[in-house]
Amino acid sequence: MTETVNASQQVHALLTDGSTVRIRPVLPGDHERVLRLYDGMSTENLRLRFFTANRNSARQSADRLCAPATPGRRALLAESGDELVGVAEYDTLPGTGTEAEVGLAVSDRWHHRGAGTLLLEHLVSLARADGIIQFCAEALAENHAMLKVFADLGLQTTRHFDGPEVHCTVRLAEDETYLSAVDLRGRTADVASLRPLLRPRSVAVIGPGRHPGSVGRAVLRKLRHGGFTGRLFAVHPHAPVVLGTPTYPNVQALPLTPDLAVLAVRASAVPLAAEECGKRGVRGLLVVSSGLDARQAGALRSACRWYGMRLVGPNCLGIANTDRSVGLDATFAADPPEPGSAGVAVQSGGVGIALLGGLSRLGIGVSTFVSLGDKYDVSGNDLLQWWECDDRTDLALLHLESFGNPRTFSRTARRVTRRMPVLTVDAGRTDAGRRAAASHTAAAATPTMTRQALFTQAGITATRSIAELLETAALLHAQPLPGGRRIAVVSNAGGTGVLAADACAEAGLTVPPLPSALTAALLTELPHGAVADNPIDTTAAVSEDQLRACLSVLSAAEEVDAVLVSLVPTAVAAATGDRLPRAVTCLPRDLACPIVAVLPDQEASVRLLPAESGSIPAYADPQAAAHALAHAVSRAEWLSRDAGRIPPLEGIHSARAAGIAAAYLSAHPEGGWLEPRDGAALLDCYGIPRLPWGWAENEDEAVREAERLSGPDGPVVLKAYVPGMIHKTEQHAVRLDLRGDAQIRAAHRDFVTRFHGRLAGVLVQPLAEGGLELLAGVVQDDVFGPLVLFGLGGTATEVLADHAARLAPLTDQDVHDLISAPRCAPLLLGHRGATPVDVGCLEQLLLRLSRLAGDLPELAEADFNPVIAGPDGVAVADVRIRLTPSRTYDAYLRRLR
Known part of the structure; x- marks a missing residue:
C-alpha cells in the first residue's frame, strides 16, 4: 500500500472479548485485502450479505469500498495486526442529503465478538458529523444476526418486512438510550481486556536481576511469596534460576504464553521486550521501568496496540489482586496489601504506598490495587468499570493527576457512585490557573473549578489530602450515611465540645439546639450538673453506663442525623475504672444514625474501633471528624436527589x-x-x-437607532465596538443614560476621537430598567x-x-x-x-x-x-x-x- 492514514483518522478500540482492533478509513490500496475478506466468508454468510452466493457481488462491493473518497460516502475497516476483521460503509441516498444506505461485513472468524457493532458505532459518529440523520439497510429476514446488530445498537430502529427481505431504518439521534447501550458494550469489553492484568493465570517477570536492589527481583519475590495461585516464570538471558523460579533466556522460550508479563528492564530495552511479548501472544503488560524517551514511549504504545495488549505503566509501582483465588502481588511496595474491599488506583507510587499502608492500618484492606504510573493505556475509567463488576469492591479510591477522557469518566463515575463511594484527592488546588484571557468567563474558569465541576456532577467525594481521604473512607466504610446535616455533639469536657461544634459549623454542618423533650430525656440519664444543650456536656463525672444511655437516646432521636462524641481521659474515669470509649463501641447493632468518636489522646489520625455495630471511626481531632461527616452528608444528599435529565428545547436552529x-x-x-x-x-x-439593540456606523445612524429603540428622549446606552478590545468599561467605551440628540452625538464623537482609526461601529441599546x-x-x-x-x-x-x-x-x-x-x-x-x-x-x-x-x-x-x-x-x-x-x-x- 502506498497510501497512508493520518493518525487522527485511526483509533484503537476493544471488542467484547477484550481484544483490540484498529479502525480506520478504507484506502484504495486495501482492495486485495477486502477481496480476501470476502473470499474467506462461507457461502452461506456471503449469501446473507449480498442476497446471492455469486462472488461477483463481493468483487463489486470491494471496488466500491476502495474507490477514491467522494462526498456523501464513507467506508471504514477494522483490523487486528495484519488481519482484516470487517468493513462498514454508507452512501448518501441521491436527493436526500440526510439519509444513507449502510452495509456491513465481518470475517467469519470474528463473528460474535462485537466487531460489526463497533464499526457501526464509528460509522454513526462520522455520519452525524456529515449531517446524516438516518441509516437504511436491506437484510434477508433469515439474517437474524445482522438484524440483532441493528436492534441492539440502542438507536431507534424500525423494520418493514417485504417478502423474504427486511428494510431497516435507523435514526441516528444520540440520546441516553444509545449512550447507555454504548456504556454497557464498553464496560463488557473493558472488563474482559483487564482480566489478563488483574486475574492472570500465569505471569512472567522479564528482567528480575541478580542483585537485591533490582526492582524486577523485588516484584518476583513478592509474586513468589505472596500467594500467587498461577504459574510463575522469569526471563533472564543468563541466570538459569532466580529466587527459585524457573528462568528462560527469552519470552519465546517460555513453555506457555503468560497472561501477564512484567517488564523490569532498562528503558532502552522496553520496546523490544514489548514486541517479543506481543509476538508471543501476551495479553497484559505491566511496565515498572521508568525513564522512557519519546521514541521508546512511542514504540511501546505501538507494540501494545498492534498486538492487542493492555498496558499498565510505565513508571509505576505495580498491580495487586488480593482475591485468594488469584493472590497477585506484582508490586515492589515494602509490605503486601491486606485483603479487603477497597479498590485503589493511583498515578503516584508514593501515594499508592501511603494508601496501601493506611487501608491496612484501618483494617479496610484492598481488593485490587493498580499503580497507573505514566498512564499510557489503562486509566482510572478502566478501573472504575472493573470495580463496578467486581463483587469484592465496595469502596473506590483514586488519585489521578490527569484525565484522558473526562466526559466518559464522568458518565462512568456517575453510574459507579450510585453503587459505591468513589473518593479522590483534589490535587493542585493552589494553582491559580487564571489564564491571560480576553473574557471574564475565561478568567474565572480555572483548572481547579473545572476539576471540581467534574467531581461534583459525578458524585465523587473530593478530599484535600491523603489523610482526609483515609479519614473519610473510614467513615463511609464503617457507618451508615447521615440523613441530614444536624449533628449532636457530646463531650465529657465542655471546651472540647465547643471545639467540636465549631469544627462542625466550619465544615458546613449544623449543631442545632435540641427540643425540650429530648433535653429532658438526656438529663435523666446524665449525672448532676450535665448540660443537655447542643453541644452536650456530660461532665467529667459521667460513667460508662450513663454515656452509653445518652448516646442511645441521641442515636434514636428524629432530630439528630449524626452523633459526634469527643472524649478526653480524666482522673475521675481512671479512678472509677470506667472506660468511656467502650460506651461508644458497645452500642446496639441496629443503629441507623452514624456515630463518630474524637479521642485526642490517640496517636493515629484515624482508626476503626471494633464495635457491636461493626466499627466506629475514631479521630484524633474534631476537624478531621467534621470533614469526614460533611463528606458523608454530601454523598447522602447526592444519592437522594434525582439524577437529572437534559430537557428538550424548542426554537433551536443548530x-x-x-x-x-x-x-x-x-x-x-x-x-x-x-x-x-x-x-x-x-x-x-x-x-x-437579549436586550434590543441597533448598530450605527456614524452619529446620524446612532441618533436614528436611539429614537427607534427608546423614543426621542431616551435614555439609551452607547457602546463602542473596537475589534480586540477586552473590557469596554475600563477603556471608557460605554456611555450610559444618554438623552436627546446632543448627548448621543457628543458621545459618538468622543468614541471617534478616543478610538481614532479603530472604531468599527457603535451599539445602541435602551437603558436597562434595573x-x-x-x-x-x-x-x-x-x-x-x-x-x-x-x-x-x-x-x-x-x-x-x-x-x-x-x-x-x-x-x-x-x-x-x-x-x-x-x-x-x-x-x-x-x-x-x-x-x-x-x-x-x-x-x-x-x-x-x-x-x-x-x-x-x-x-x-x-x-x-x-x-x-x-x-x-x-x-x-x-x-x-x-x-x-x-x-x-x-x-x-x-x-x-
Whole structure:
C-alpha cells in the first residue's frame, strides 16, 4: 500500500472479548485485502450479505469500498495486526442529503465478538458529523444476526418486512438510550481486556536481576511469596534460576504464553521486550521501568496496540489482586496489601504506598490495587468499570493527576457512585490557573473549578489530602450515611465540645439546639450538673453506663442525623475504672444514625474501633471528624436527589448556527471574536434572550437607532465596538443614560476621537430598567469539553469571584445547582423582601447556552456579562463570542487512549 492514514483518522478500540482492533478509513490500496475478506466468508454468510452466493457481488462491493473518497460516502475497516476483521460503509441516498444506505461485513472468524457493532458505532459518529440523520439497510429476514446488530445498537430502529427481505431504518439521534447501550458494550469489553492484568493465570517477570536492589527481583519475590495461585516464570538471558523460579533466556522460550508479563528492564530495552511479548501472544503488560524517551514511549504504545495488549505503566509501582483465588502481588511496595474491599488506583507510587499502608492500618484492606504510573493505556475509567463488576469492591479510591477522557469518566463515575463511594484527592488546588484571557468567563474558569465541576456532577467525594481521604473512607466504610446535616455533639469536657461544634459549623454542618423533650430525656440519664444543650456536656463525672444511655437516646432521636462524641481521659474515669470509649463501641447493632468518636489522646489520625455495630471511626481531632461527616452528608444528599435529565428545547436552529460559525472561520481561518451582529445571530439561533439593540456606523445612524429603540428622549446606552478590545468599561467605551440628540452625538464623537482609526461601529441599546447583573458564559476546555459558568456579573465580577461551574451538557439538576451554588443565590430568590428574579427564564438561558456550546465545538469562549435578571425575565446586555478552528470530536465514541 502506498497510501497512508493520518493518525487522527485511526483509533484503537476493544471488542467484547477484550481484544483490540484498529479502525480506520478504507484506502484504495486495501482492495486485495477486502477481496480476501470476502473470499474467506462461507457461502452461506456471503449469501446473507449480498442476497446471492455469486462472488461477483463481493468483487463489486470491494471496488466500491476502495474507490477514491467522494462526498456523501464513507467506508471504514477494522483490523487486528495484519488481519482484516470487517468493513462498514454508507452512501448518501441521491436527493436526500440526510439519509444513507449502510452495509456491513465481518470475517467469519470474528463473528460474535462485537466487531460489526463497533464499526457501526464509528460509522454513526462520522455520519452525524456529515449531517446524516438516518441509516437504511436491506437484510434477508433469515439474517437474524445482522438484524440483532441493528436492534441492539440502542438507536431507534424500525423494520418493514417485504417478502423474504427486511428494510431497516435507523435514526441516528444520540440520546441516553444509545449512550447507555454504548456504556454497557464498553464496560463488557473493558472488563474482559483487564482480566489478563488483574486475574492472570500465569505471569512472567522479564528482567528480575541478580542483585537485591533490582526492582524486577523485588516484584518476583513478592509474586513468589505472596500467594500467587498461577504459574510463575522469569526471563533472564543468563541466570538459569532466580529466587527459585524457573528462568528462560527469552519470552519465546517460555513453555506457555503468560497472561501477564512484567517488564523490569532498562528503558532502552522496553520496546523490544514489548514486541517479543506481543509476538508471543501476551495479553497484559505491566511496565515498572521508568525513564522512557519519546521514541521508546512511542514504540511501546505501538507494540501494545498492534498486538492487542493492555498496558499498565510505565513508571509505576505495580498491580495487586488480593482475591485468594488469584493472590497477585506484582508490586515492589515494602509490605503486601491486606485483603479487603477497597479498590485503589493511583498515578503516584508514593501515594499508592501511603494508601496501601493506611487501608491496612484501618483494617479496610484492598481488593485490587493498580499503580497507573505514566498512564499510557489503562486509566482510572478502566478501573472504575472493573470495580463496578467486581463483587469484592465496595469502596473506590483514586488519585489521578490527569484525565484522558473526562466526559466518559464522568458518565462512568456517575453510574459507579450510585453503587459505591468513589473518593479522590483534589490535587493542585493552589494553582491559580487564571489564564491571560480576553473574557471574564475565561478568567474565572480555572483548572481547579473545572476539576471540581467534574467531581461534583459525578458524585465523587473530593478530599484535600491523603489523610482526609483515609479519614473519610473510614467513615463511609464503617457507618451508615447521615440523613441530614444536624449533628449532636457530646463531650465529657465542655471546651472540647465547643471545639467540636465549631469544627462542625466550619465544615458546613449544623449543631442545632435540641427540643425540650429530648433535653429532658438526656438529663435523666446524665449525672448532676450535665448540660443537655447542643453541644452536650456530660461532665467529667459521667460513667460508662450513663454515656452509653445518652448516646442511645441521641442515636434514636428524629432530630439528630449524626452523633459526634469527643472524649478526653480524666482522673475521675481512671479512678472509677470506667472506660468511656467502650460506651461508644458497645452500642446496639441496629443503629441507623452514624456515630463518630474524637479521642485526642490517640496517636493515629484515624482508626476503626471494633464495635457491636461493626466499627466506629475514631479521630484524633474534631476537624478531621467534621470533614469526614460533611463528606458523608454530601454523598447522602447526592444519592437522594434525582439524577437529572437534559430537557428538550424548542426554537433551536443548530444548522443555521453551524453556518454562521463556518462562514466566520472561512473568512478568518485562525479564528477570533465575532462581530456583534454575528454574536447576536448566534444567540437568536438558540432562543437566548437579549436586550434590543441597533448598530450605527456614524452619529446620524446612532441618533436614528436611539429614537427607534427608546423614543426621542431616551435614555439609551452607547457602546463602542473596537475589534480586540477586552473590557469596554475600563477603556471608557460605554456611555450610559444618554438623552436627546446632543448627548448621543457628543458621545459618538468622543468614541471617534478616543478610538481614532479603530472604531468599527457603535451599539445602541435602551437603558436597562434595573435588575440583578449576572454573568453566564462558556469556556471550551481541550480535555474536559465545554464548561458553563454562572454567578455575579457586572464590572466587579472578577473582584468578587462569586461563580459556580458545571460541565456541559447540563441536566435540569445541573442548572439548579449552578443557580443555587454562588453566594449571590439568595438575591435571586428575593433576599430580605426584594422581588425575586424569574428563575425559570434563567434556567432556560443556561440550558440554551449549554446546547450552544455542545453543538459548536468551534466555540472557544462565550461571555454574557451582564445578564440583566428581573421578575419579568432575563436578557443578555453584552455578549462576546470567540470561535476557533476545531475538528469534530465525539467524546462518547469507544476508543482507547
